[in-house]
Amino acid sequence: MAFGPYLLLALMEGLVKAAVLALTAVGLSLVFGVMRVVNVAHGAFFMLGAVLAYTVAQYIPGPAALGWLAALVIAPMIVAAIAAAADTLVLKRLNYDPEATIVATIGLLYILEQAALSFFGPDARPVEAPFTLRLQLPWFGFSGYKLFVILAAIAILLAVWWFMTRTRAGLVMRATQVDRQTARAFGIDVDRVYAGVFALGAALAAIAAVLLVPISQSHYLMGGDPLLLSFIVVIIGGLGSLRGTVVAALIIGISDGVISMFYSPTLAKIIATAAVAMVLVFRPQGLFGARA
């Protein structure tokens, strides 16, 4: 294949990565922005979404699309419920202390991974795509489902933006993000907000995973890469900035796709990690974050 079409293919693959990454990272960014919690278990929520997607799809008879659709609804709901329970039972009791919650979410990560290993097993398992459609371009064919992943991610991100900026619940979350003490002085139940935000963040990671599993596989250790890349994206975009997170996800996702295709995935991760180091040195607040 000539360089041009090869680059186009790499860009399209990169966009798919960026779409999934943006969804995952927005969840992480939301949790950090509102709660000031560095959620190391975020990758485990992603993994749980994928594993549950496989499990749900197995139990739903009929066409693959039905099983996948059920997984898209049920898996994020279960993951959100687990996250809300973890918030209430663990993080709240630690008074959301930044250092203590890092240790607690590391513990949660291991608990969820080991639980997935115990109940799901060590093997990687595929989930059938809801539809098979191949877009035939003049130079190569491209999966219609991958295109759907990009469009679905855009729609969900727009819904998150609308929720945060146009609804009362979003306003409450933004006010809590600015000053939780003052939010309480206006009748906002900050504990409930935190449980909701933690659940929403985890649900977004789970949705990203359900979108991804038909083109990847579910596995109990699959949360590591999304966690690392999400942290990279959130730091580059600016901690707590949703706009920055989406822009950084595009940069990292597309560059990861292109570099992985032309060189190697390992080099892509090295460059992304180096980019984080540069941002931390020269612009610690990230591309769109507020200066402390």
Add this chain to the structure above:
Amino acid sequence: MLKVEGVSGGYGGALVLRDLSFQALPGEVTCIMGRNGVGKTTLLRAIMGQVRVTKGAIALDRRDLSSLPAHQVPLQGVGYVPQGRRLFGPLTVAENLEIGLMTRAKGQATLDRVLQLFPRLQERMDQTASTLSGGEQQMLAIARALCLEPKVLLLDEPTEGLQPSMIAAIREVVVGLKASGVAIVLVEQRVEAVLGMADRVAFMDHGHVAETVPRDGLTAVSSQFKHYVGV
């Protein structure tokens, strides 16, 4: 009536309030004065449920506030304008007011009344709070608290750092609220502001109210100001 009776409390192991008692009556302005660090702000925060109370009781119209979680205190009718305003800076003026209105069923009617008191905010509804001038920010902080339709309004140094015209505007609002029957607790350091607004002055010393004096018993050269405030 807001009644604080024998309250002790503070931060962690540090006791800031010691057996403190005072009351704020409807339609009156009770000023709290005292040197820096005597616990004036801590007292307001204790009323709001933001500071741990280890002893005593805080009640509004006989309803105990000290046992409530902090977010339920404003729902009982306590409005709070904290020191330094503590606006939701990145949010617009309209959004800041909406936060204040969330506990009210008749939101629009309340908002209209509040904006009549602060017409300048009406022109700035879509502006982010952090870009307002200092005086406008203080107006917004008071307006946001008034959106709760409070029975008691706690004001922590509302005139701090403001120009005289703005101080006069705030004084006018306070006098109007007093006339409408709101009990106002005002922490203030400036003697002229206190003499212009207060009905009673509670002087704090070492974490408790050492003396309460009616406004009529005070002049700018009263010994209490020198003794308790150092001016």
